Amino acid sequence: xxxxxxxxxxxxxxxxxxxxxGLLLLISAASLIINGLKLGIDFTGGTLIEVGYxxxxxLESIRSALETHEFGDATVQHFGTAKDVLxxxxxxxxxxxxxxxxxxxxxxxxxxxxxxDLRRVEFVGPQVGDELAEDGGLALLYSMFGILVYVAWRFxxxxxxxxxxxxxHDVVITLGFFSVLxxxxxxxxxxxxxxxxxxxxxxxxxxxDRIRENFRNLRKGTPSSILNNSLNQTLSRTLMTxxxxxxxxxxxxxxxGEIIHNFAIALLVGVLTGTYSxxxxxxxxxxxxxxxxxxxxxxxxxxxxxDTRP
Amino acid sequence: xxxxxxLWKNLFVVMVLGLGLLxxxxxxYGDDPSVQISSTRTTQLNDDQLNLIKETLTAQGIVAKAIxxxxxxxLVRLENLDDQMKxxxxxxxxxxxxxxxxLNLAPATPAWLRAIAAEPMYLGLDLRGGVHxxxxxxxxxxxxxxxxRYVGDIRGAxxxxxIRYASIAKVNDFVQVKLKSEADAANAKAVLGTEFxxxxxxxxxxxxxxxxxxxxxxxxxxxxxxxxQNMTTLRNxxxxxxxxxxxxxxxxxxxxxxxxxxxxxxxxxxxxxxATASLEFxxxxxxxxxxxxxxxxxxxxxxLYRERNGKPILLKxxxxxxxxxxxxxxxxxxxxxxxxxxxxxxGIGAKKMGRTTRDNIGKPMAVVFIENKVETRxxxxxxxxxxxxxxEVINVATIQGVFSKxxxxxxxxxxTEARNLALLLRAGALAxxxxxxxxRTVGPSxxxxxxxxxxxxxxxxxxxxxxxxxxxxKVFGLVANVALAFNLVIIIALLSMIQATLTLPGIAGIVxxxxxxxxxxxxxxxxxxxxxxxxxxxxxxIYAGYEKAFGTIFDANITTLLVALVLFGFGTGPIKGFxxxxxxGIMTSMFTAIMGTRMMINLIYGKQRVKRLSL
Numbered sequence: 001x002x003x004x005x006x007x008x009x010x011x012x013x014x015x016x017x018x019x020x021x022g023l024l025l026l027i028s029a030a031s032l033i034i035n036g037l038k039l040g041i042d043f044t045g046g047t048l049i050e051v052g053y054x055x056x057x058x059l060e061s062i063r064s065a066l067e068t069h070e071f072g073d074a075t076v077q078h079f080g081t082a083k084d085v086l087x088x089x090x091x092x093x094x095x096x097x098x099x100x101x102x103x104x105x106x107x108x109x110x111x112x113x114x115x116x117d118l119r120r121v122e123f124v125g126p127q128v129g130d131e132l133a134e135d136g137g138l139a140l141l142y143s144m145f146g147i148l149v150y151v152a153w154r155f156x157x158x159x160x161x162x163x164x165x166x167x168x169h170d171v172v173i174t175l176g177f178f179s180v181l182x183x184x185x186x187x188x189x190x191x192x193x194x195x196x197x198x199x200x201x202x203x204x205x206x207x208x209d210r211i212r213e214n215f216r217n218l219r220k221g222t223p224s225s226i227l228n229n230s231l232n233q234t235l236s237r238t239l240m241t242x243x244x245x246x247x248x249x250x251x252x253x254x255x256x257g258e259i260i261h262n263f264a265i266a267l268l269v270g271v272l273t274g275t276y277s278x279x280x281x282x283x284x285x286x287x288x289x290x291x292x293x294x295x296x297x298x299x300x301x302x303x304x305x306x307d308t309r310p
Numbered sequence: 311x312x313x314x315x316x317l318w319k320n321l322f323v324v325m326v327l328g329l330g331l332l333x334x335x336x337x338x339y340g341d342d343p344s345v346q347i348s349s350t351r352t353t354q355l356n357d358d359q360l361n362l363i364k365e366t367l368t369a370q371g372i373v374a375k376a377i378x379x380x381x382x383x384x385l386v387r388l389e390n391l392d393d394q395m396k397x398x399x400x401x402x403x404x405x406x407x408x409x410x411x412x413l414n415l416a417p418a419t420p421a422w423l424r425a426i427a428a429e430p431m432y433l434g435l436d437l438r439g440g441v442h443x444x445x446x447x448x449x450x451x452x453x454x455x456x457x458x459r460y461v462g463d464i465r466g467a468x469x470x471x472x473i474r475y476a477s478i479a480k481v482n483d484f485v486q487v488k489l490k491s492e493a494d495a496a497n498a499k500a501v502l503g504t505e506f507x508x509x510x511x512x513x514x515x516x517x518x519x520x521x522x523x524x525x526x527x528x529x530x531x532x533x534x535x536x537x538x539q540n541m542t543t544l545r546n547x548x549x550x551x552x553x554x555x556x557x558x559x560x561x562x563x564x565x566x567x568x569x570x571x572x573x574x575x576x577x578x579x580x581x582x583x584x585a586t587a588s589l590e591f592x593x594x595x596x597x598x599x600x601x602x603x604x605x606x607x608x609x610x611x612x613x614l615y616r617e618r619n620g621k622p623i624l625l626k627x628x629x630x631x632x633x634x635x636x637x638x639x640x641x642x643x644x645x646x647x648x649x650x651x652x653x654x655x656x657g658i659g660a661k662k663m664g665r666t667t668r669d670n671i672g673k674p675m676a677v678v679f680i681e682n683k684v685e686t687r688x689x690x691x692x693x694x695x696x697x698x699x700x701x702e703v704i705n706v707a708t709i710q711g712v713f714s715k716x717x718x719x720x721x722x723x724x725x726t727e728a729r730n731l732a733l734l735l736r737a738g739a740l741a742x743x744x745x746x747x748x749x750r751t752v753g754p755s756x757x758x759x760x761x762x763x764x765x766x767x768x769x770x771x772x773x774x775x776x777x778x779x780x781x782x783x784k785v786f787g788l789v790a791n792v793a794l795a796f797n798l799v800i801i802i803a804l805l806s807m808i809q810a811t812l813t814l815p816g817i818a819g820i821v822x823x824x825x826x827x828x829x830x831x832x833x834x835x836x837x838x839x840x841x842x843x844x845x846x847x848x849x850x851x852i853y854a855g856y857e858k859a860f861g862t863i864f865d866a867n868i869t870t871l872l873v874a875l876v877l878f879g880f881g882t883g884p885i886k887g888f889x890x891x892x893x894x895g896i897m898t899s900m901f902t903a904i905m906g907t908r909m910m911i912n913l914i915y916g917k918q919r920v921k922r923l924s925l
Contacts, residue, residue, distance in 0.1 A: 052755065101749070102577045119756040121576065125747035128444065139880035143873045150869060188815055191877060191885045195822060195892065198873035202826070202866045206833065209862040237829075237836040244778060244832075245825035248771030252821050255770055257763035259436075260818050267822065 010231045010279055011224045011287065017280035021169060028176020035179050040186030041122060043136075045091040045129035047100045051108070051116035056082040062108050069107035071100075080258040084119070091126055136190045140171070143197055155208055156295045162285035163204045166277040170200045174270045178262075188263040196270025199245070203238060203278035210234050211283065215296045223291050227283050235279075242275040313852050313916040315909055323909050326901070327796055333803035336423050336430040341415035342375060342387040343394035345401060346554045353408035355382055366404040372397050385416055413572065414554030431805045434813035434887060435750065437764075439757035440571035441579055444748035445544075447564045451682075451697075452536035452742035453529055460485050460509065460522065464502065471501045476518075485509075489518040533563070539741035541566055546737035547582050566744070576751050586682040586743050587734045588633030589719075593666070594674040594706060595624040615678060617703045618721070625676050625703070630666045633680075635659030639735035641728035649728035650720045653735070664714030671712070677705040677719050679731075682743040697743070764817035771821050772798070775828060783835050785914065785924035786907075790831035793906040797827050800898045801891065813887030823895025829866070830903035834859040839925060848920040856908055863904065867896050 041048050059076050062085060066074045071089060079086035087108075089100055101121040108116055124132070144164055152160035171193055178185050210230040218226060249271065253264035315323075347363070349355045360379055363386060367374055374397070375387040386401070388394045394413060402411045415438075417430045435442050457480050464487060465478050475498065476488040487502075489495045495518045499511055502520070508528035514521045524532070541558055544566060548556045557569040573579055595612045604622035608614050612624045637656045644650040655663055666675075681700040705721030722728045752760075775794065779787035801820060805812055838855030846854065871893055878889035915923065 050756070052753075099580075101751075102580075117753065117755060118751070119753040121749060121751035123746070123749040125446075125745075127446070128748045135880045139876055142880070143876040146872050146876060147869060150872060154865060187881075187885055188818075188888075191815060191881065191888050194873055194877050195888070198870040198892075199826070201869045201873070202829070205866040205869055206862050209865055213858075233840065234836075237832050240782065240832045240836070241826070241829040244775045244828050245822070247774040247778060248767075248821050248825035251771035251774060252767045252818060254767075255763060256767040256818065256821075257760060257814075259760065260814055263815065263818055 007232055008235070009228060011228045011284065014280060014284040014287075017284070021277075021281060024173050024176070025169065028172050028179065031176055031179040032172075035182070037175065037179050037185040038182050039133075040184045040189075041088065041124050041129070042187040043129050043133040043185075045124045045126040047089040047104075048120070048122040049087045049089075049101050049104050049118070050079055050120040051085050051087070051105070052119045053083045053085070053114050053116060055114060057085060057112075057114060059085065061112060062087070065108050065111035066104065068111070069103065071104060071107065074104070085116075091129075132187065136187070139190075139194060140197075143194060144168075147197070147201055151205070151208075155212060156291075158286050158289040158291050158295065159208050161289060162282045163201060163208070165285045166204050166274075166282040167197050167200055169277045169281050170196055170270055170273045173273045174266055177269045178266065183262055183265065186262070188260060189266045192263045192266035192270065195267060196274060199267075199271055200274030200277060203241070203274055204282040206237065207231060207234050207278055207283060208286075211286070211291075212296045215291075215293050223293075224287055227287055227291075231279055231283060238275060238278065242271060245271050313849055313912045315912050319905070320909055323905055326800070327906075330796065330800040330803040332423075332426070333428050333807050334799045336417065336419040336428045336806060337802060339418045339420065339430070342418045343389075343391050344385055344387045344414050344416040345394060345398045346412045346414040346416075347384040347386070347401065347405065348410050348412070348549065349382060349408070355379070355384060355409070359405060359409065360384060362404060363401060366400050367397060370396065370400050372400070385414070387416060387418075410549050410552045412552040412554040415572075429806055429809065431802065431812045432809045433761075434811040434816070435569055435571060435757075436752050436814045437757050437761050437812065438571055439752050439754035440569065441573050441576050442748075442750040443568045443570075443580075443583060443746055444561065445566045445568060445583065445744045446747045447537055447540055447566065448697075448743045448745065449533045449536065449564050452532055453524065454480075455742065456524060456528075456532045457483075457485055460506070460524070463506070464522065467501055467505050468498060471497070473498050473501065481521075483523065485522040486514065487520040487522065488516075489520070491518060494518065495520060536741040537564065537566070540744060543738045543740050544568060544583060547733070550733045550737050551579065551582060565747070572754075576749070580746060580749075581730060582733060584744055584746055585730070585734055586680075586740050587731060588680050588739050589636070589731075589735065590632050590678040590680060591630040591663070592625040592628070592676050592678060593630065593670060594676050595626050596674065598624055600624045615676070615701060615703045617706070618723075623676065623703055623706070625678070630675070631655060631659045631663050633735055633739055635662075636735045639732040641725065641732040643725070644718060644720055646720075648720055649722045649725045650718045651722065651728050651732045651735070652716070652718045654716050655714070660715040663717075664712060667709050667714070668712045671709050674706050674708050676703045677721065678702070679704045760814050764814055768798075768817060768821050768824070772824050775824055779828060779831075783831075783925055786831075786835050786838075786911070789907050789910045789914070790828055790835070790903070792910065793831065793902040794824065794827055796906060797895070797899050797902040798824070800902065801894050804894050804898065805891070810890050811887055812891075815885060816887035816891045819888040819891030820895060823892060823899065826870075827895060827899035827903060830859075830863045830899060831907060833863055834904070834907070835925060838923070842923065842925075848915065848923045851923070852911060852915065856904070860904065863900065867900055871896050 059078065063076050066072065066076065066087070073090060075088045077086050078084060087104055089104070101123060105116065105118060144167060147167065148160045148164050151163050174193060174196060178189065207230060210233055211227055214226045214230050246268065249264050249268045253261060253268060256264055347355070347359070360377070363377065363384060367386070372393050373389065375389060377387070378385045386397060388397055398411050398413055405411065419429060461478055461480055464485060468475050473494055474490055475494070476490055478485065478487050487498060489498055499520055502509060502511055502522060506522070508525050509522040510525050512521050512523070513519065537560060541560065545558050548558060548568065548570065551570070551573070553570045553573055555571055557567065559567045561567050568583060570579060595609070598609045598612065600614070600622045603609065603612070603614050603624050608624065611627050613627055615623050615625055617623055635656050635658060636653055638654040640652045642650055642652060679702050682697070705719055722731065772794070776791045779790050781787070783790065798820070801823065834855050837859045838851045841851035841854045842848065874889050874893040874896065878886055878893070881889055
């Protein structure tokens with residue numbers, strides 16, 4: 001049986017963690033402000049065309065074919081293999097975008113001996129793109145709010161703040177990762193970010209649950225020692241679950257295909273930061289907010305009365 | 311102490327697993343290439359067609375696996391793709407134009423499974439290939455059209471009451487009625503007030519002017535009607551295209567989702583779906599010179615048009631027949647081998663056409679082709695809806711004799727154009743122009759790739775977790791692995807039962823669930839280890855481990871479920887698929903990881919005196 005060292009002093013290391021996290025958050029925020037995210041056409045609008053060839057194809061020939069047909073601003077790149085090509089056309093003035101895919105296909109086929117196999121077309125009109133972005137932002141906000149309320153109800157408001165702080169930490173760093181590396185941010189990545197929230201919260205709740213239990217059962221001990229004990233008791237579970245999840249995510253990233261590659265990457269980064277934050281952010285925040293034994297005691301009898309708060 | 315489940319609990323777990331296996335089973339049978347025959351608006355399938363299909367297939371030596379007739383559809387299952395193509399061609403020509411033949415891949419679920427409503431999962435377009443369109447109905451245009459109709463109606467009402475007016479015209483967002491005297495204005499107001507209850511009347515700034523606005527309720531009605539009418543028309547058009555299992559759904563107030571599985575020719579699909587082509591028949595004005603009218607003012611009672619070659623032509627304002635009155639249209643070749651559309655009019659149209667042709671033998675009549683196009687473009691960073699109305703005279707012919715119900719028109723550029731026009735006339739016009747605001751097309755090769763890669767990553771991820779769990783938790787790990795496998799089976803069974811759409815992100819959701827589903831077991835097993843370390847007996851540790859871990863698992867999963875629900879609420883298409891599989895996975899994993907493993911652990915260790923647990 002593998003035994004993990006069960007008495008690591010996490011709480012005393014929280015200052016170091018704070019500096020590390022702060023640095024990462026700073027880099028992320030700076031990159032998000034300066035570089036922004038490389039938004040996919042789901043959010044910007046535009047057209048994306050993926051074509052497949054039976055043999056390896058030169059990008060230059062496709063580019064020149066597109067240039068002669070007035071798609072000079074298209075970005076052309078290989079996608080996955082040298083036989084697959086991805087063409088992106090930005091939304092621009094005076095172009096009928098719903099027809100662009102047809103024109104692009106005929107343009108590249110007219111100037112090449114190989115006939116392209118149309119694998120995928122995505123066209124998002126400008127009005128839809130804005131809505132998707134708005135819905136995505138709202139989804140993030142609403143899920144954060146829902147979590148805040150649920151955790152405050154099940155535990156206590158200090159825990160709610162702690163868990164949301166950890167979530168914001170994870171989301172910002174994952175977004176920052178995409179910004180720094182210039183990875184494309186599309187709808188599936190947004191879904192991954194939301195899944196990260198779910199996952200990271202899962203981790204945090206498990207720790208909180210143990211903290212609550214220990215506060216109720218242990219008569220002695222300072223809050224910081226109780227937190228430390230709780231973190232150590234849940235440590236092997238935290239690491240085990242993260243490991244299994246990371247294993248499947250690696251499988252997904254390597255084998256799942258190009259379309260969900262970024263989705264898997266976002267989840268991987270999110271699961272890593274989520275595991276870290278449930279230990280080094282969520283609990284220290286609760287401590288910093290001054291958690292006490294009384295916060296978590298079972299409600300007295302009068303607590304069973306009908307709650308008259310609005 | 312012993313750890314045992316009551317009999318009913320064991321039976322319950324076994325029953326759920328059995329049902330899971332049963333309903334997941336249809337997914338392993340694959341598809342039959344098949345031809346799907348359905349009726350159109352004017353026809354009804356019956357045993358005659360069934361017999362005709364059987365005869366045709368026998369005559370061509372094609373062996374059908376099965377022929378099924380249900381829900382006003384005939385499904386012919388075939389052995390291979392070659393037979394499918396051949397059968398589709400022969401059946402199409404044998405059945406004629408009254409029926410739609412479409413290629414389809416029908417699930418090859420055995421009859422006994424279908425009898426208990428067990429079906430395979432419904433694959434999304436990203437897995438089976440096809441086109442997804444999001445169409446936006448131009449609601450402003452619908453209201454504008456209604457206002458224009460009111461102009462005519464008001465004119466008619468005032469005439470009927472013999473109230474003299476100076477002018478009636480649409481101005482901005484209302485209809486302006488100018489009258490000649492105070493008394494006329496009062497009378498007109500009274501007449502309009504009783505006749506058109508949906509109009510809000512008010513006095514204009516000028517004297518004797520009434521402004522009529524469509525009430526908000528009526529506007530809502532108009533928009534609702536436009537959407538419903540457009541959906542009907544789109545459904546007709548999609549049926550004409552011959553697509554198996556199309557989805558046409560309303561989304562929001564002004565949008566329609568159209569999904570066409572298996573369709574590859576998106577160009578044609580787009581042309582047909584978005585087109586607003588219609589026809590008008592008008593007499594040619596021969597009294598005035600069209601060239602001069604093109605330069606200056608057009609004579610009263612006429613409208614200036616252009617022919618396809620750009621030549622101006624003057625037509626009379628009065629319309630003889632419009633596209634609405636066409637009940638059937640088919641394309642073909644005329645005696646000179648040029649493309650023609652054969653038209654059949656309804657009763658009223660036929661009467662009008664008959665009267666007009668009788669009175670005008672020897673005079674020229676024109677066919678006007680009308681098309682509305684709408685699209686949103688970005689100009690100076692702003693979104694501007696760009697509208698274009700194309701009206702051209704495609705044909706001018708001298709009336710040789712009287713005709714009414716059936717006749718042909720020529721002057722079209724190609725047989726394709728004739729075919730498309732005939733289709734559009736048959737399917738009916740759109741109540742308001744529509745614009746494609748989103749398109750997602752996935753080719754069949756990519757769809758298959760997505761399925762393969764998705765399945766592979768589920769498989770590899772699954773095996774990795776199995777190995778890891780078995781190595782770390784020994785017998786308990788193996789038990790968790792069995793539970794995990796059943797979790798997968800139950801997810802697939804549930805997805806099949808509710809016929810939720812499985813998308814690529816949905817598969818990713820399943821993969822993620824595999825990773826997270828073991829979490830419950832990890833929590834329980836770690837708890838049991840802890841209890842053992844604290845010196846408790848194995849049986850007591852098992853009991854306490856499950857009891858204490860439950861609250862944690864519950865809390866942790868509820869919050870994840872909360873996030874999945876938000877995802878479902880806000881996500882569109884593929885994201886929804888992810889949310890569905892994730893939430894299903896969370897719920898099923900609670901069952902398999904807690905009840906399922908507990909049952910197995912109980913059976914293995916529950917009744918004996920255990921000294922050591924293999925954990």
